[in-house]
Amino acid sequence: MPSQPSTPHAANERLARTLCCAVDGAGKPRHQVAREAGMHKDTLLRVIRGERPITLNEAAGILEACGAPVRATLALVLAGHEALAAQWMHHEMGAFLEEFFSALPGELHEALGDRIGDLRPRWAIGTSRLVARMLSKHIDEFADRDLSLAIGR
Template sequence: MPDQPATPDAANERLARTLCCAVDGAGKPRHQIAREAGMHKDTLLRVIRGERPITLGEAARILEACGAPVRATLALVLAGHEALAAQWMHHEMGAFLDEFFSVIGRAILRKSGL
């Protein structure tokens, strides 16, 4: 069951909290994560505080800089499963789900002939 209703503001808040968790668990300084994500440190701070809306591209770059599985984390958060996203992002289950999404996507494309 999803954690919260799916509204744009609620989704952005869930994403901000999840990104904050990723940044906190990354084991590297925030300025380094911001640089690797291609943004200013102040922008990163506003994003993880929920003070600034974030695009999926920016979220993906932050997750990647944090070493978190991008597809799995974003899919779980956007589906309303923020707690699982936070729990699995630095766990082998997150890596498994990320690989699963990658493989299943390619298999669907191959079978559909696209």
């Protein structure tokens, strides 16, 4: 749940802080990130300090230059999950969410077809919990299988 207000200024501040984390974790100099993002170094500095409004295209360019998953990071920040965006952007979870967010709409359309109109927004939280539990169980099953293979050698 977002804990911060949803004003454009607050969203810009959250995005600036997240982009600063991306730049700091990129493992390359800021001038190189700026060049790869197609902006001047001073502009990048003003953006990550929150001194200048950020467009989504600029944010995407910075994230891409930093090697962070663009859609997943932006979705988390815009949904009010700035801490998770910063934590996961340079982690397998960020890459997982990038693929998940890309695949989910098509998979929902294919699986539900004309029944999409039957969905209720109130089901979203329960569905997200179900997906998280299924993923956890799946990971546990893989770990158990790997352990049994290692023991069997």
